[in-house]
Amino acid sequence: MRKFIFAVTTALAVGLISPVATASTPQQDVKAFQKYFTDRFPDVPKADFINGRYALNKDLRSQWENMEEFPLYEDAVDAGEKLFNTPFANGKTFAGCLKDGGVGTRTEYPYFDKSRGDVVTLEGEINRCLTENGEKPYKWKKGKIAQLTGYIAYTSRGKKFDIEVPNDPRALAIYEKGKKHFYMKRGQLNLACADCHQYNSGKMSRSELLGPAFGDLSHFPVYRKKWSSLGTPHRRFGGCNKQVRAKPFKAQSDEYKALEYFLTVMMQGLEANGPSTRN
């Protein structure tokens, strides 16, 4: 017994057995994150979180279902389909360039590319195809890029997100960066994403119902009535940062790619249902 205690004490002193809890793995985070929301909203079936605030409020839901009669994003999706089917000047097409042909691939993004050592978003992939084929890349937040991602999202409806962080320290670093952004307070209002979208999700912020972060990206690109157009996730991230009076990062910056990566990993098991409509 004394030998044992001695061994343990030495090990502790040397730091071999850390008395402090070790950092959680992404998969452990996913479980804890999803559990937080299913516990917070016990009446909401897990699959329904893809509808955000509409899953939490009957009145909002019925208004939304009414709007879906003439979906506001319909014209943009049609425009996106046209863009997708139009070949580049050199004769090649998006279908021949995008990973897995593009159609129905929304749920594959963002993913960690080992050869590039970086996270690849759908928007990034689209502009890669454009520049590699001698075309001018699209602007990152709205317009053509949103129409094209809108078309791709529409063709991906029903497919499940299942992004896991691979066993690569570079991928893990990006994941941790995104997680840190989500939980870090920022801006003049000193709020973290988590403050509104996790700890106070379901509550009202002025006249808006705070949607849960779990499943928030499933329905992007999103038609926001405020924008009167479709917008990409990074467009919204910038807006959110501005709302708490923090200086926004640039669309497709490492910071926002990391945040998108973290949030998508958290969405494992949820269906894609983009594009959707919000205020």
Added chain:
Amino acid sequence: MAKSIKLRAKAKKGIVTLKALINHPMETGLRKNKKTGKLIPAHFIQEVTAKSGDKTVMSAVWGGAISKNPYLSFKFSGSKGDSITLSWVDNKGNSDSKTAKVK
């Protein structure tokens, strides 16, 4: 402006509910162009008419207060199979119309 109207009409117990989404800038004429500082000229729908067959079932006079890409919905007595035509005229003299069958 062709093809600016999306139209749907459903009949239930003798009452038809018509829903329409119209694509139109509906400029009030009071907004300024951010880059040039000049006023964006007014461009909005002034008249909307709905006909069931030959009979006018709804007519509306609109102004700049109606929002961009307006959504319109109203009810009238009718039945499945009726032919409904929705048309609009704007302050520049443009017009469009769409016909649909009540389901």
